[in-house]
Amino acid sequence: MSFTITIDKRKVLVDEGCTLIDAAADNGVFIPNLCYTRGKPCLGTCRVCSVRVNGKVTAACTVPVQPGMVVDVNEPEVAEMRKLLVEALFSEGNHNCPSCEKSGRCELQAVAYEVEMTASPFPYRFPKREREDAADHIFLERDRCIFCQRCVEHVRDEETGQAIFAIHGRGTKARIEIDVGLANKLTPEQVHAAAELCPVGCILEKGVGFEDPMGSRKFDVKSLRRRMLEGETS
Amino acid sequence: MTLDSVPKEVIFSHDMPAKALDPELRKAREAKVQIATISLCGCWGCNLSLLDTDEALVDLLDKVHITRSSFTDIKRIPGQIAVGLIEGGVANDENIETLEHFREHCDILIATGACAIWGGVPSMRNMHGLEACLREAYVDSPTRPVQSAPVVPHHPDIPKLTKKVYPVHEVVQIDYSIPGCPPDGRTMFKVIDDLLSGRGFSMPPDFNRFD
Ligand code: SF4
Ligand code: SF4
Ligand code: SF4
Numbered sequence: 001m002s003f004t005i006t007i008d009k010r011k012v013l014v015d016e017g018c019t020l021i022d023a024a025a026d027n028g029v030f031i032p033n034l035c036y037t038r039g040k041p042c043l044g045t046c047r048v049c050s051v052r053v054n055g056k057v058t059a060a061c062t063v064p065v066q067p068g069m070v071v072d073v074n075e076p077e078v079a080e081m082r083k084l085l086v087e088a089l090f091s092e093g094n095h096n097c098p099s100c101e102k103s104g105r106c107e108l109q110a111v112a113y114e115v116e117m118t119a120s121p122f123p124y125r126f127p128k129r130e131r132e133d134a135a136d137h138i139f140l141e142r143d144r145c146i147f148c149q150r151c152v153e154h155v156r157d158e159e160t161g162q163a164i165f166a167i168h169g170r171g172t173k174a175r176i177e178i179d180v181g182l183a184n185k186l187t188p189e190q191v192h193a194a195a196e197l198c199p200v201g202c203i204l205e206k207g208v209g210f211e212d213p214m215g216s217r218k219f220d221v222k223s224l225r226r227r228m229l230e231g232e233t234s
Numbered sequence: 235m236t237l238d239s240v241p242k243e244v245i246f247s248h249d250m251p252a253k254a255l256d257p258e259l260r261k262a263r264e265a266k267v268q269i270a271t272i273s274l275c276g277c278w279g280c281n282l283s284l285l286d287t288d289e290a291l292v293d294l295l296d297k298v299h300i301t302r303s304s305f306t307d308i309k310r311i312p313g314q315i316a317v318g319l320i321e322g323g324v325a326n327d328e329n330i331e332t333l334e335h336f337r338e339h340c341d342i343l344i345a346t347g348a349c350a351i352w353g354g355v356p357s358m359r360n361m362h363g364l365e366a367c368l369r370e371a372y373v374d375s376p377t378r379p380v381q382s383a384p385v386v387p388h389h390p391d392i393p394k395l396t397k398k399v400y401p402v403h404e405v406v407q408i409d410y411s412i413p414g415c416p417p418d419g420r421t422m423f424k425v426i427d428d429l430l431s432g433r434g435f436s437m438p439p440d441f442n443r444f445d
Contacts, residue, residue, distance in 0.1 A: 117442075121403075136278075
């Protein structure tokens with residue numbers, strides 16, 4: 001069944017059961033996000049897709065569309081709020097893009113461009129986060145982890161369904177951990193998929209460095225906005 | 235020691251006697267928008283990037299006069315000017331003094347590049363601490379001359395290092411930032427041109443680059 005909702009004062013037709021973030025994309029309205037992956041269960045961890053629904057701020061990936069819903073996406077106050085959320089992530093970890101393997105393919109960086117971030121207004125923390133290299137084929141560059149939990153929920157041992165990644169500790173002590181035994185069972189394709197799923201340059205494939213030159217990297221060739229509006233899954 | 239406390243008999247480059255400028259030329263220069271650039275704890279790459287705009291720079295120079303820069307190498311900005319471009323973060327007390335001088339004398343202050351915006355490569359020392367870095371460089375360094383005692387350079391004339399490397403906006407108010415390491419010359423040109431033409435600052439996604 002289809003019905004109409006209002007996004008930024010425009011009436012659009014949406015399908016029942018659809019998530020607001022997808023319905024917006026299908027109607028040409030880009031909502032930035034970092035933890036959501038189209039087609040996968042919603043995580044709702046990053047809040048970067050915050051919009052105003054019927055006057056209340058909420059994460060667009062967590063909301064199924066309802067008839068008559070009134071949504072503000074690009075209203076300046078909500079847009080500014082999303083921008084601040086992204087900026088906070090940059091001062092929370094260590095993001096040295098010029099030396100990052102994921103640069104040009106990184107969703108955090110691409111989203112920062114979309115929200116027109118130039119500098120984070122928050123004090124940069126420069127936390128000390130140890131790199132993890134115990135697994136045979138995976139590095140964890142913890143400086144860059146944004147705790148989106150994509151890897152925790154979506155990367156699992158095929159046999160047992162057990163999680164391979166987990167977040168230990170809370171707040172400033174939070175740390176992404178890897179089950180080395182289970183990680184070593186992953187096929188090269190699964191390792192590659194895990195590295196691709198990580199929105200930032202935290203999960204890295206050992207032996208793979210800078211693949212494409214500047215100018216021909218994923219988001220150089222086609223922006224994150226265009227990819228999302230065309231319904232690409234990551 | 236600060237610049238102001240330097241004895242009067244010391245002559246800085248900006249105090250050096252120079253031949254008076256041709257009055258016509260001086261007038262023409264003064265009619266233009268005055269701009270200054272500086273590198274604090276940076277590598278001069280951002281300044282070079284501006285030079286990379288090649289022939290666009292010639293057009294720009296029709297509208298602006300660059301007062302203090304890596305070419306003129308005068309230490310201080312003469313009078314109040316329109317735009318200051320800051321490259322590099324804050325890593326020592328001389329950087330703080332220079333940055334404050336720029337803030338006082340520039341109507342608009344722009345942070346250019348990763349180092350100015352968040353500390354960049356030099357801020358990697360923040361994760362290790364100043365003492366560990368100095369020890370590694372001067373005491374435990376494998377290339378240190380073994381026959382002499384290790385010395386960490388110190389002299390009143392050498393600027394004192396700050397404990398951490400700071401983004402410039404954590405020290406003074408910054409009006410705009412241009413990301414990149416270095417920012418693309420075209421992006422720097424766009425920002426300056428937008429401001430000169432009264433269009434205001436904007437950094438659309440297809441211009442923005444953090445690497
Ligand atoms: S993870 Fe993304 S934002 Fe962080 S340093 Fe790498 S490219 Fe930059
Ligand atoms: S490692 Fe990557 S995917 Fe996992 S929580 Fe951190 S940022 Fe998210
Ligand atoms: S941002 Fe990059 S190019 Fe600019 S001063 Fe720093 S290291 Fe050099």
